[in-house]
Amino acid sequence: MDEKVYGWWLPPDVSVHGAKIDQLITVLHWFMLLLFVGWGAFFVWTLFKYRAREGHKAIYAPVAAVATKYIEGAVVVVEVFLLFGLSTPVWLAYKNNPPNDAEAVHIRVVAEQFAWNFHYPGKDKKFGSGKLDLIGGDNPLGLDPEDKDGKDDIVTINQLHIPVHKPVYVEVSSKDVIRAFNIPVLRVKQDTIPGQKIPIWFEATAPGHYEIACAQLCGLGHYRMRADVLIDTPEDYAKWEAENAPPPQEAPAAAAPDTAPDNTPAPEKK
Numbered sequence: 001m002d003e004k005v006y007g008w009w010l011p012p013d014v015s016v017h018g019a020k021i022d023q024l025i026t027v028l029h030w031f032m033l034l035l036f037v038g039w040g041a042f043f044v045w046t047l048f049k050y051r052a053r054e055g056h057k058a059i060y061a062p063v064a065a066v067a068t069k070y071i072e073g074a075v076v077v078v079e080v081f082l083l084f085g086l087s088t089p090v091w092l093a094y095k096n097n098p099p100n101d102a103e104a105v106h107i108r109v110v111a112e113q114f115a116w117n118f119h120y121p122g123k124d125k126k127f128g129s130g131k132l133d134l135i136g137g138d139n140p141l142g143l144d145p146e147d148k149d150g151k152d153d154i155v156t157i158n159q160l161h162i163p164v165h166k167p168v169y170v171e172v173s174s175k176d177v178i179r180a181f182n183i184p185v186l187r188v189k190q191d192t193i194p195g196q197k198i199p200i201w202f203e204a205t206a207p208g209h210y211e212i213a214c215a216q217l218c219g220l221g222h223y224r225m226r227a228d229v230l231i232d233t234p235e236d237y238a239k240w241e242a243e244n245a246p247p248p249q250e251a252p253a254a255a256a257p258d259t260a261p262d263n264t265p266a267p268e269k270k
């Protein structure tokens with residue numbers, strides 16, 4: 001990953017919906033700057049004007065000033081406008097427009113201590129089912145080997161591959177505690193909650209190698225919940241899919257240890 005792409009300001013935006021979010025962030029920051037400078041200047045002015053000095057007596061009763069009431073009223077009006085006039089419409093436009101089911105790439109994300117599991121449905125576009133008691137070191141999602149829908153599924157750890165220029169529909173969940181799935185360059189951030197599958201979607205506009213972070217302090221290993229997101233060209237994505245399906249646990253290790261994955265370049269058809 002090229003860390004130089006992350007400068008001092010916002011990370012690069014390679015998302016279809018990112019421009020609107022950036023616009024919102026910019027407006028909010030200018031408003032916060034205005035408030036900060038305004039209230040800061042007022043604070044310094046009061047320190048000077050009401051400082052302890054000869055012939056001056058402190059007043060303990062509230063001051064009946066009219067101007068500050070108008071200013072406070074104006075701040076409330078602007079904040080209501082920011083929330084209901086700018087933020088809510090952007091959020092609703094996003095949340096009410098999930099991508100077309102047929103054309104989207106579906107991925108499930110399951111967070112755990114302290115890693116990200118990515119589950120792809122494979123060629124049949126059906127996720128294999130999982131069982132809690134099957135979860136183990138080599139089967140982090142507890143996928144049932146008997147389930148035919150799961151035969152061609154791909155499971156990766158800390159490595160998310162997505163195709164460029166294609167909507168991606170992700171359901172995020174967590175095995176244990178609340179975390180937050182955050183891909184800064186795609187302007188995606190969604191809490192992961194145990195027991196819930198929360199949908200989120202995005203579309204990348206350029207290939208590249210970036211970073212996923214956990215944006216919710218979730219334990220001692222929170223700092224190492226970094227993962228790679230690889231935005232592939234359609235050819236690279238197809239190649240990666242072919243190379244990684246079926247998943248490693250599918251290989252009949254006891255039956256044919258020598259001929260296992262090397263001689264199977266293409267995914268097996270069921």
Ligand SMILES: [Cu+2]
Binds near residue numbers: 221222
């Ligand atoms: Cu975390």
